[in-house]
Amino acid sequence: MKTLPGRDHPLAIAGFAGPALLLLGLFMLLPLLFAAGATFTDHRLVSPEPTRYVGLENYRRLLALQVVEVEPLRDAAGAALRDEEGIRFPTWRQTRRARPSLAQYRPAWQVGFGERRFVLAATDPLFYRSLINTFLFALLVLPLQCGVALGLALLVNQRIAGRVFFRTVYFAPVVTSMVVASIVWSFMLNTDRGMINELLRAVTGDPNVGPDWLGEPRYALPAIAIMSAWQGAGFQMLVFLAGLQSISPELYEAATLMGANAWQRFVHVTLPGLRNTIVFVVVSTLLLAFGLFTQVDVMTQGGPLDSTTTVVYHAVRTGFRQQDIGYGSTIAMVFFAIVLLVAVLQRVLVARGENA
Amino acid sequence: MKPFLRTAFLIAVMGVLGIVFAAPLLFMFASSFKHDDAIFANLASWSAFVPDAGWSLANYVAIFERSNLPLFLLNSTIIAACVVVGGVLVNSMLAFSLSRMRWRGRRAVLSIVVALMIVPFEVIAIPLLSLVARLPWPGIGEGALTWHIGWFNSLHVQIIPFLANAFCVFLFYQFFRDIPRELDEAARMDGAGPWTLFFRIILPNSRPVIATAAIVLFIAAWNQYLWPIMVVQGEAARPVQPGIQQFFGRSNSWGQIMAYASVVTLPVLAVFLAFQRQFVASVAGSGIKG
Numbered sequence: 001m002k003t004l005p006g007r008d009h010p011l012a013i014a015g016f017a018g019p020a021l022l023l024l025g026l027f028m029l030l031p032l033l034f035a036a037g038a039t040f041t042d043h044r045l046v047s048p049e050p051t052r053y054v055g056l057e058n059y060r061r062l063l064a065l066q067v068v069e070v071e072p073l074r075d076a077a078g079a080a081l082r083d084e085e086g087i088r089f090p091t092w093r094q095t096r097r098a099r100p101s102l103a104q105y106r107p108a109w110q111v112g113f114g115e116r117r118f119v120l121a122a123t124d125p126l127f128y129r130s131l132i133n134t135f136l137f138a139l140l141v142l143p144l145q146c147g148v149a150l151g152l153a154l155l156v157n158q159r160i161a162g163r164v165f166f167r168t169v170y171f172a173p174v175v176t177s178m179v180v181a182s183i184v185w186s187f188m189l190n191t192d193r194g195m196i197n198e199l200l201r202a203v204t205g206d207p208n209v210g211p212d213w214l215g216e217p218r219y220a221l222p223a224i225a226i227m228s229a230w231q232g233a234g235f236q237m238l239v240f241l242a243g244l245q246s247i248s249p250e251l252y253e254a255a256t257l258m259g260a261n262a263w264q265r266f267v268h269v270t271l272p273g274l275r276n277t278i279v280f281v282v283v284s285t286l287l288l289a290f291g292l293f294t295q296v297d298v299m300t301q302g303g304p305l306d307s308t309t310t311v312v313y314h315a316v317r318t319g320f321r322q323q324d325i326g327y328g329s330t331i332a333m334v335f336f337a338i339v340l341l342v343a344v345l346q347r348v349l350v351a352r353g354e355n356a
Numbered sequence: 357m358k359p360f361l362r363t364a365f366l367i368a369v370m371g372v373l374g375i376v377f378a379a380p381l382l383f384m385f386a387s388s389f390k391h392d393d394a395i396f397a398n399l400a401s402w403s404a405f406v407p408d409a410g411w412s413l414a415n416y417v418a419i420f421e422r423s424n425l426p427l428f429l430l431n432s433t434i435i436a437a438c439v440v441v442g443g444v445l446v447n448s449m450l451a452f453s454l455s456r457m458r459w460r461g462r463r464a465v466l467s468i469v470v471a472l473m474i475v476p477f478e479v480i481a482i483p484l485l486s487l488v489a490r491l492p493w494p495g496i497g498e499g500a501l502t503w504h505i506g507w508f509n510s511l512h513v514q515i516i517p518f519l520a521n522a523f524c525v526f527l528f529y530q531f532f533r534d535i536p537r538e539l540d541e542a543a544r545m546d547g548a549g550p551w552t553l554f555f556r557i558i559l560p561n562s563r564p565v566i567a568t569a570a571i572v573l574f575i576a577a578w579n580q581y582l583w584p585i586m587v588v589q590g591e592a593a594r595p596v597q598p599g600i601q602q603f604f605g606r607s608n609s610w611g612q613i614m615a616y617a618s619v620v621t622l623p624v625l626a627v628f629l630a631f632q633r634q635f636v637a638s639v640a641g642s643g644i645k646g
Contacts, residue, residue: 008457008458008550010459012457012551013453013457015551016449016450016452016550016554017449017450017453017459017465019446019450019520020446020447020450020519020525021450021465021520023516023519023520024469024522027480027484027517027518027520028475028480028520028522029468029472030487031480031483031484031487032475032480032483034486035479035482038483038486045486151373155366155369155370155373156370158366160363160366160367160370161367162367163370166370166371166373167636168629169374169377170373170374170377171628172378172628173377173380173381175624175625175628176624176625177579177620177621177624178581179579179597179598179601179620180597180600180621181380183600183601183604183613183617184614184617185380186604187610187614193396193399194399195383195399195400195404199399201400202400230376230377233377234377235639238636238640241640242640287476291478293478293582294582297581297601315482316481316482316586319481320481320482320586325482325483325485325486332478332479332480332482333479335479336475336476339475339476339479
C-alpha cells in the first residue's frame with residue numbers, strides 16, 4: 001500500500017507507538033490498577049491460601065483513628081498524683097481495659113495540656129507516625145533545600161569568573177547516588193568520631209559537645225533532612241537558573257532606571273518572574289520529600305524509636321518484607337492520593353498565576 | 357573599587373558554599389586512599405580532604421578481592437546500557453508517532469503520558485513486585501523452549517520495566533514538535549516511509565535530546581536501589597547500589613567502604629562531567645513546563 005504524505009499505514013503507527021505503549025501499560029498502568037484492586041483483598045506475595053475479598057478492611061486497619069482523653073491517676077481526695085516526672089497517667093493497657101472499643105488500638109501520638117492528656121490511638125499507629133514523620137521531613141527539607149537552591153542559582157547567575165566551576169561543584173552531589181551519599185554522611189554524622197561533631201568540638205572548644213545525630217529521635221530526621229538538601233539542592237539550583245535566565249534583562253534595566261536597589265529588584269522583578277519556576281521547584285521537592293526511603297533504609301532503618309519511619313518505608317516494610325501485598329498497596333494508594341493532591345494544587349497555582 | 361569588592365565578596369561566598377558541597381565527596385575520595393587509623397587522625401582539619409603521605413591503593417585492591425564488586429559493576433553496566441539504548445529507542449519512537457503521525461486517540465495517549473509523569477515509582481513498586489512474580493520468561497531446557505514463571509533474581513527484571521519512561525517520551529515529543537515539517541514533506545515526496553524518515557532524518561537531527569534522555573536514563577538506572585533490593589536476593593544479578601549497601605553493613609573498614617563508594621560514584625561523575633552542557637539543558641527543560 002502506498003502511503004501519502006501525512007497518512008501512515010496503521011502497521012507503521014503500531015510499530016512506532018506500540019512498544020513504549022505496551023511497556024507503559026504493562027509496567028505502570030497495570031500495577032496502578034492492580035494496586036487499586038489489591039487494596040480490597042488480603043493478597044500476599046507467596047501464600048498457600050487463596051486471595052480473599054476483604055472489602056474496606058485494609059483501609060479501616062490503616063486509617064482507623066480515635067482521639068482519647070486520658071484522665072490522670074488521682075488520690076482519694078481527687079487530686080492528680082505526681083511523681084518526679086510530673087503528673088502520673090494510667091498505662092495504655094489500663095486505659096484500654098476501661099474502654100473496650102479501644103481493643104485493637106495502640107497510641108500513635110500524644111499531647112498534654114496540664115492535667116489533660118490527649119492520645120491519638122490507631123489500629124496502625126506506625127502509619128500515623130510515618131505520616132507525621134513524612135510531613136515533618138517535608139517541612140524541614142522544603143525551605144532548606146529550596147532556599148539554598150535559590151541562593152546558589154542567584155550566585156552562579158552573576159557574571160563572575162568561576163561560576164561554571166562552582167555550578168559543577170554544587171551539582172556533583174545530585175549525580176552521587178543516595179546510597180553513597182547516605183553512607184558517607186553516616187560516617188560524618190558519627191557521634192564519637194564523626195567529622196561534624198569533631199568540627200563542633202573544635203569550634204566550641206568543648207570536648208563533650210556533639211549530639212548522637214542518628215541515635216537520638218529528635219536529631220535523626222533533621223540530620224537526614226540536611227543530608228538530603230545537600231544531595232538535592234544542585235538540581236533545583238539548575239531549574240532556578242533556567243528560570244532566572246528567562247527573565248528579560250530589560251525589566252531589570254527599567255527597575256534600575258526607576259531607582260530600585262538590588263533588594264527591590266529581587267522582590268519586584270526576580271520573584272514575580274520566577275513564579276512558575278518556584279511552584280515547580282516547591283512541588284517537585286515536596287514529591288521527592290514524600291518519597292523518602294533510601295536515606296532511611298541505609299542510615300537508620302526507621303529508628304531510633306520509629307522517629308524516621310516514613311510512609312514509603314512503612315509501605316515497603318509491610319508490602320515487601322512482610323509480603324503483605326494487599327496492605328502495602330493500600331499504603332501506596334493513600335500515598336498516591338497525597339501526591340495527586342499536591343499535583344492538583346500545582347495546577348491550580350500555575351493556572352492562577354497565568355490569569356493574574 | 358566597589359564592583360571589585362562586590363566580586364571578591366561573591367567569590368568568597370561561592371567558595372565557602374563550594375567547600376560545603378564538595379567536602380563529603382572530597383572526604384570520600386581522600387579516605388579511600390588512607391589506612392583506617394589515618395582516616396580518624398585529623399577529621400577537623402583540611403588534611404581530612406587530601407590523601408596523606410602514606411596513601412595507597414590497598415583499599416581498592418581489597419574491595420576487588422574481598423567482594424563481588426566486579427560482578428556488581430558488570431551487572432549495573434549491562435542494566436544501564438540496555439536501559440539507555442532500549443529506552444532512547446522506544447521512547448523516541450512513541451514521541452515520533454505522537455508528534456508526526458496522524459492517528460485516532462493520539463491526543464488522549466499524549467495526555468495519559470503527561471499524566472503518568474507524576475506517578476512516583478514508590479507508588480507502583482509493591483504492585484509491580486506482585487506482577488513480575490507472575491510473568492513468564494522463556495528459557496531453553498533440554499533442547500526445548502520452556503517457560504518459567506517469575507522474573508526475580510534476573511537482569512531483565514531490572515531492565516524491561518524501566519525502558520518506557522513518560523518523562524523521556526515528553527522530552528522527545530517537545531523536541532520533535534519543533535523540527536520543521538518541510539523536512540518530512542521533502543522526504544516523503546522522495547518516497548521515504550516513516551521508518552526511513554525517522555532513522556535517516558529525525559534521529560540524526562536529534563543529538564541534543566538523545567544525549568539528554570540517555571543521561572536521565574543512565575543516572576536513574578545506575579542509581580536504582582529500591583527495586584533491586586525487592587527483586588534480587590542472590591548476588592548473581594545484584595547491581596552496585598545494593599552491593600555497596602550490603603558491604604557497608606558487613607565491613608568495618610572505613611577506608612574500604614570509601615573506596616567502594618568511590619568506585620560506584622566515579623562512572624556517573626565521569627558521565628556528568630563529559631556531558632555537562634546537555635545535563636544543564638535537561639534539567640532546565642524539566643523545569644520549564646506549564
